Structures are given as C-alpha cells and as structure tokens.
Amino acid sequence: MTPNSIVINAREISREKPPYIIAEVSANHNGSIIRAKETILAARNAGVDAVKIQTYTPDTMTIDVQKSDFLIEDGLWKGRSLYDLYSEAYTPFEWHKELFAYANEIGVTLFSSPFDETAVDLLDSLDVPAFKIASFEVVDLPLIKYIAKKGKPILMSTGMASSDEIGEALEAAKSVGNNNILLFHCISSYPAPLSEANLNMIPLLQKEFKIQVGLSDHTVGNLASVLATSIGATAIEKHFTIDRSDGGVDSSFSLEPNEMKALVNATKEAFQALGPQSFSRATAEDGNKVFRRSLYFVEDVNEGDVITKESVRRIRPGFGLAAKYYDHVIGSTCLMPAKRGDRVTVQHFNKGGTK
Structure with missing residues (x-):
C-alpha cells in the first residue's frame, strides 16, 4: 500500500488506484x-x-417545533420544518x-453517516467498515471523537467548513488515535x-x-466528478436513486443506474489517463518513432569525401x-562509402563514436 492509503473491506483507496465510488442512498x-x-442492488x-446510508431519527436530529429557527427558509426544501423533513428522509434504525x-x-x-452517539453504537454493533461524517456534523467535535474511538476509517465532508474548522475536526479524530481519515x-x-463546484x-x-x-x-451530471479525478480525488460520492421520476427528498440531484454506471466508467478512464509521474514514454508511441527525423545520406559519398549539407539531410x-x-557530421571526412538512402552512423565520421 502507498503512504496515507485507506482500506475499506480490502479495497485500497489511494492515488495509485481508481477513485473509490460511493452511491449515497440518503x-x-x-x-x-x-x-x-x-x-443497494442497483448501485x-x-x-x-x-x-x-444515513443513520438518525427525527428526534436525534432536532425537535418538533414550528418556530422560525426550525423552518427552512430557502432552497430545495423551502417552507418545511426540520422535523418534518427528517421524518420523511430518515432510514429507520x-x-x-x-x-x-x-x-x-x-x-x-x-456503511453510513451517523448523526449522534446512538447511531454510532448501532453501526458499530453491525461491524460497519467505515464511518462517514456529514458536512453539517464536521463542527460536532464530541461526535467526531466518539466516532474516531471506534478505530474505523473516517470519511469526512467539508461543506461550509473553514480551514480552522477542518483542522479542528481532524485534530479531534487524531487526538484519540485515529489518523485513518479521508x-x-x-x-x-x-x-x-457546476460553476460553484x-x-x-x-x-x-x-x-x-x-x-x-x-x-x-452534489452537482447535476458527472463532469465535476470526472474533473475531480483528473486532479487527484481518490474517492467520489454521488447521490443515487433508482428513478428520479418517483420523487423523494434527494431525487432531483441523484444519479440513476445508467448514469452511475457511466460515472464509474468515466472516472476509471480519467484515472487511467493520468498515468505515472515520470518521463518514461507511453508504449503506444513506440511505433511512431519512425516519423522522427534523423540523419540520412541523400547522395552517394566516397571514403575520404567531406560530408556536406548537400550529401546529408535531417529527414524522416x-x-x-x-x-x-x-x-x-557536416564538414567531417567520410570514413567509409555511403549510398543515397543509407543511414548516417557514427562509423561514417568518427572512429571513436559520439559521447
């Protein structure tokens, strides 16, 4: 494994592997x-x-009141209360x-995103292989520490978080000995x-x-994910649904099965296109070396003749x-005879060869 690699159920996540693709059922x-x-089967x-998936209940997320603080003012869920939204969206324990x-x-x-300690305990009892920390929970440092103590890999979203908040979240996990974080x-x-990705x-x-x-x-389509792969993203998460037309809280920005399959293939191709960070040339180029220029005699030359620009050219x-x-070569004495169309070699002008 490479440094800083993460393993979830024997699958290595690193810069040396295609991106780890996660379908978010939500x-x-x-x-x-x-x-x-x-x-799950379609994914x-x-x-x-x-x-x-996500692990919470309406009562572990919020309280059931209709005060303005608890009402969503804009966006996809405008006008709904937090409790009402989570009552529709939650995955029962x-x-x-x-x-x-x-x-x-x-x-x-x-695996799942837990939103409180009871959710963490439930998932741990089911031997979950990793935990996801949602963007909205990245500031809940006590929860992050509780999750980190379970010793499983942690995938942590950073939406809305400042650099300081991200640093604090990472430190919370590391403070209890968990450095296995993406x-x-x-x-x-x-x-x-997409313009704000x-x-x-x-x-x-x-x-x-x-x-x-x-x-x-959370953009519509796959372009952002493919571009992210090309600049080093090692994991991609996209919301997923069987059929957007069936509706649902998250359906409007979720991929359908054929789109998810296209994402899997496109990100693999983007990863393959990156190649190694070295000056070794692609094997696909080997057959085209013939089209490089090199030195050829373009007229007959005798031993002892001076090689001129008229007798040698740089051609394919x-x-x-x-x-x-x-x-x-130009101006040197030809040491052996050559015919038009012969390759120029070091033996034609230099008994010791080139350095």
Whole structure:
C-alpha cells in the first residue's frame, strides 16, 4: 500500500488506484425497505465500490417545533420544518441489520453517516467498515471523537467548513488515535451549481492537511466528478436513486443506474489517463518513432569525401543517427562509402563514436 492509503473491506483507496465510488442512498428509499434493498442492488450492479446510508431519527436530529429557527427558509426544501423533513428522509434504525445483511449477501460494501452517539453504537454493533461524517456534523467535535474511538476509517465532508474548522475536526479524530481519515471537498448546496463546484479546493486541501481528498458531488451530471479525478480525488460520492421520476427528498440531484454506471466508467478512464509521474514514454508511441527525423545520406559519398549539407539531410524516418549530431557530421571526412538512402552512423565520421 502507498503512504496515507485507506482500506475499506480490502479495497485500497489511494492515488495509485481508481477513485473509490460511493452511491449515497440518503432518503431515496422513499420510506420503503424493499426500495432501499433494490437501490443497494442497483448501485452494486452499476459497479460502485460502496453504498452509503444515513443513520438518525427525527428526534436525534432536532425537535418538533414550528418556530422560525426550525423552518427552512430557502432552497430545495423551502417552507418545511426540520422535523418534518427528517421524518420523511430518515432510514429507520430497525432496518439497519437487515440492510447490512443484504449488502453482505450481494457482495457490496455498506456503511453510513451517523448523526449522534446512538447511531454510532448501532453501526458499530453491525461491524460497519467505515464511518462517514456529514458536512453539517464536521463542527460536532464530541461526535467526531466518539466516532474516531471506534478505530474505523473516517470519511469526512467539508461543506461550509473553514480551514480552522477542518483542522479542528481532524485534530479531534487524531487526538484519540485515529489518523485513518479521508476528506471530501463538498459544496453543501442541493443541487450545487457546476460553476460553484470549486474543484481547485481538492489540491489545496491535499497540500494544507497532507491527506487524501475526494469529492462529495452534489452537482447535476458527472463532469465535476470526472474533473475531480483528473486532479487527484481518490474517492467520489454521488447521490443515487433508482428513478428520479418517483420523487423523494434527494431525487432531483441523484444519479440513476445508467448514469452511475457511466460515472464509474468515466472516472476509471480519467484515472487511467493520468498515468505515472515520470518521463518514461507511453508504449503506444513506440511505433511512431519512425516519423522522427534523423540523419540520412541523400547522395552517394566516397571514403575520404567531406560530408556536406548537400550529401546529408535531417529527414524522416528516424532510424539514422539522431538529428542533434548534424553539426558534428557536416564538414567531417567520410570514413567509409555511403549510398543515397543509407543511414548516417557514427562509423561514417568518427572512429571513436559520439559521447
């Protein structure tokens, strides 16, 4: 494994591997455990590495009051109370054991975002392989410490967070001995405008915190995720639904199965296109070396003749002496006869060869 790599269920997440693709189910089960299972299966069939759910109840998130503080003023859920929204969106605790067993049965990794300590304990009892910390919870340092003490990998979104807040969240986890963390650049807008995706944050976060960085992508479409892969994102999270037309809290900015499959393929191709950071040339170029210029005799030359610009040219193909030796050859005495179309070699002008 490479330095700073993270392993979830034997899958390495690092700059040496294609990005780890996570399908976020969120509320797209639409209140049905059957649909939740169908969504997990559809995500697996689309080729994702993992599926993520969210673990909370309305009462662990907020309280049921209609005061203005608890009403959503704008955006996708404008006019709804927090309690009403979470009552529609939550994944019941009693589903979790069955969902984790089902994911294990069909061979896909399932983990979750817990939103309070009871959720953490439930997930830990189900041997969850990793925890996700949602953007809104990145400032809940007591919760982060509680999660970190479980010793599992932590995937942490950074939407809305300042540099100081990200640093404090990382320090909270590290203070209890958990350094197994991957940050997600995230714009906490639903959906997020592509023009505000600010993907340059990915290399900035990598540099600032010396840590792996992925993208939790709330934009519509796959462009942001593919571009993020091209600048070093090691994980991609996208909301996922079986069918947007069925509605649901998060459906409008979620990918459907064919779109998720396209994302998996496109990010793999983007990763492959990056290649190694070295000056070694691609093997695909080998056959085209013939089209480089090199030195050839363009007229017959006898032993003892002076090699001139008229007798030697820099032309294609590239099998002759490298063109950089042209000035060494011109004006030298030819040491062996040559015919028009012969390659120029070091033996034609220099008994000791070139250096």
